[in-house]
Amino acid sequence: DWYDYGDFRAGFSRNTPVPLVATAHYYMTVMYLVKAAKMVGNDFDTRYYTSLAQDIMAAFNKCFLHKDTAQYGTGSQCSNALPLYLQMTQNADEQGNYRPDADLNEKVFTNLIKDVEAHGNRLTTGDVGNRYLIQTLARNGEHELIYKMFNHEEAPGYGFQLKFGATTLTEQWDPRQGSSWNHFMMGQIDEWFFNSLVGIRPSTTPKQGYQKFIIAPQPVGDLKYVKASYETLYGTINVDWTCENGTFTLNVSVPVNTTAVVYLPGEKEPKEIQSGTYQLVCAK
Known part of the structure; x- marks a missing residue:
């Protein structure tokens, strides 16, 4: 987890075992296959790589999971x-096949939240782990916590860089420690900006x-205004909210011959709107 954060000069992973990160990405790659x-x-590759993924899953959990502490x-x-x-x-069933373990998942997630809070609502991840931390929190509805993690002017945080006049992303949270002031690092929060804060996502239906x-x-939080656009093959999606x-x-601006499924905050039932420009209002 390159350049993870702590009371040390950033560089090689200090907080997280390198084999854990490597094995997890091995599993992810095989699942893409x-x-x-x-x-x-x-069908042959489906069976072959599914079996390999199960083996990786077994080895990963055997080596890295501490069941007593989750x-x-x-x-x-x-x-x-x-x-x-x-x-x-996941845990193996009687046939040795791994199945999702909701109880384990909840306990590990609770431990993750506790660690973020124990660090004063700050991250300790690096340039690899940043994405998985932010997206795991987002997928579990912890958007307020993500906002707390970055809405400040301290390190680690983007506000700290802005305070020093940075106009590009820096190599580490405090670039005064001798790192680059123009580096493609720590941009993982963009995914949260688009997917969650603005909420532009592709359809979950294949094709x-x-x-x-x-x-x-x-x-x-106290955020009052957000604006973003996204270029698609069908035209530009424009979204802003107050x-x-x-x-x-x-x-919302919906491109020609496309459909937007809109979920307003606090409302369970979505609204489908066709190409055009719309204004939708609800109570927060």
Whole structure:
């Protein structure tokens, strides 16, 4: 977990075992091969890589899971976020096949939250783990916690860099320690900006992509205004929202011949809107 954060000069992973990160990514890569094999109808590869993924899962949990504490590896944020994100929190059944373990998943996630809070709502992940930490929190609805983690001017945080006049991402949270001031690092929060804060997501139905897409914004904290756009093959999706005085106002521009499925905050039933420009209002 390159350049993970702590009371030390950033560099090689200090908080998280390197083999844990490598094995988790090995599993992720093999699962992508399973997905690809299914898409092209290659039954042999589907069976072969599914079996390999099960073996990796077994080895990963045997080596890194501490069942008594429901912690992976060192219990660092990256150690627990990676298996949560990749859905590796599983146990073998009587036939030796691994199945999702909801109880284990909940306990590992609780440990992850506790560690973030124990560090003053700050991350300890590096340039690899950042993405899995943020997305694991987002997938479990912890958007307010993500906002707390970054809405400040301390290290680690983007506000700290802005305070020193940085106009590009830096190599580490405090670049005064001798690192680059113009480096493609720590950009993983962009995914949260688009997927969660603005809420632009592709359809979950295969082959629809952005011909039918989702808009599910997540207002957080004292944030009052968000605006973003996304270029698709069908045109530009424009979204902006305001949240003031208990009223949430969403403006959406839907490209021609496409459909947006809109989930307003606090409302369970979505609204489907066709190409055009719309304004939707609800109580926050």
